[in-house]
Amino acid sequence: MANTPFYRVLGVWSVVLLFLIFLVLRLDKETEWFWFIIFIPLLIFDCFVIFYILLRICRHIKDGVDPNLFSIPRKLWFLFMVASKLSFIIVLCCRLENIVTASYYVVFIPLWIFLLGLGCDASAWVWVLANSNG
Numbered sequence: 001m002a003n004t005p006f007y008r009v010l011g012v013w014s015v016v017l018l019f020l021i022f023l024v025l026r027l028d029k030e031t032e033w034f035w036f037i038i039f040i041p042l043l044i045f046d047c048f049v050i051f052y053i054l055l056r057i058c059r060h061i062k063d064g065v066d067p068n069l070f071s072i073p074r075k076l077w078f079l080f081m082v083a084s085k086l087s088f089i090i091v092l093c094c095r096l097e098n099i100v101t102a103s104y105y106v107v108f109i110p111l112w113i114f115l116l117g118l119g120c121d122a123s124a125w126v127w128v129l130a131n132s133n134g
Contacts, residue, residue, distance in 0.1 A: 012045075015041045015042065015044075015045045016041075018041040019038070019039070019041040019042050022037070022038045022039075022040075022041070023038055026038050034093075034097060035092075035093040035096040035097050036093045036097070038093075039089050039092075039093055042089055043086070043089060043090075046082055046085060046086045046089070047086075049082050050079065050082055050083070050086070053075055053078050053079045053082065054079070056068075056070075056075055057072060057075050057076070057079075060072055060075065077117075077121070080117070081114060081117050081118065081121075084110045084111075084113045084114040084117070085110070085111075085114045087110045088107075088108070088110035088111040088114060091107050091110060092107055092108075095107045
């Protein structure tokens with residue numbers, strides 16, 4: 001996080017703050033907005049992340065190397081993780097608007113996939129770092 005430019009950090013925090021403000025307004029019954037409007041900041045952010053990952057994949061294919069040393073399968077893994085989070089948000093909004101009548105157990109499957117993948121990925125990186133230092 002120390003090497004991350006300030007505008008990226010400010011952008012992420014702004015998106016989270018805007019989402020939380022929308023969520024509080026909706027939950028306090030101050031507005032009757034659709035749930036998709038509440039989640040718009042997160043949806044737009046996820047679309048930017050997907051675009052960024054696709055751009056990095058294209059640059060990697062074009063140049064043949066990535067300055068961050070991430071392989072194409074690793075970038076595809078990032079893409080899958082963001083897509084699973086995005087699909088959770090969309091399915092959740094559909095369920096909250098009663099467009100889909102599936103159980104919440106079914107609605108939360110993409111989130112569980114995302115969290116399981118995130119946990120496995122973090123564990124793998126910790127394992128690699130622990131074995132490379134000692």
